[in-house]
Amino acid sequence: xxxxxxxxxxxxxxxxxxxxxxxxxxxxxxxxxxxxxxxxxxxxxxxxxxxxxxxxxxxxxxxxxxxxxxxxxxxxxxxxxxxxxxxxxxxxxxxxxxxxxxxxxxxxxxxxxxxxxxx
Ligand code: 5GP
Ligand code: ZN
Numbered sequence: 001x002x003x004x005x006x007x008x009x010x011x012x013x014x015x016x017x018x019x020x021x022x023x024x025x026x027x028x029x030x031x032x033x034x035x036x037x038x039x040x041x042x043x044x045x046x047x048x049x050x051x052x053x054x055x056x057x058x059x060x061x062x063x064x065x066x067x068x069x070x071x072x073x074x075x076x077x078x079x080x081x082x083x084x085x086x087x088x089x090x091x092x093x094x095x096x097x098x099x100x101x102x103x104x105x106x107x108x109x110x111x112x113x114x115x116x117x118x119x
Pocket of ligand 2: 004007008048049050100
């Protein structure tokens with residue numbers, strides 16, 4: 001499984017730096033964002049180092065699918081499944097991607113406002 005020794009999320013996956021994990025299976029791990037923007041703000045990441053959606057291939061099919069399965073379970077366990085939540089994947093500069101290891105944000109716990117910044 002590909003990993004980048006300098007990647008903060010690879011280090012979290014490997015347990016080399018701490019994170020408040022809320023879900024883990026053989027393909028993905030989910031943990032609280034260190035700087036939560038909403039009452040519930042969880043990051044769901046593939047264990048394999050995939051830089052961004054630009055790098056997704058058929059080889060990542062299971063891991064990418066599992067992100068949604070994990071998101072559903074995290075939504076239930078954090079209590080936002082019924083009130084609603086937003087799943088977001090930032091890719092590249094215009095989206096403001098900061099960590100170059102593909103990740104899905106799960107935001108919830110309050111009304112989330114417009115989907116994108118108005119033009
Ligand atoms: P992006 O802007 O790349 O979509 O989001 C990266 C997210 O990772 C940000 O919300 C940021 O707060 C979070 N983050 C960055 N470093 C760490 C870390 O070391 N631990 C945790 N739990 N979250 C982090
Ligand atoms: Zn990584």
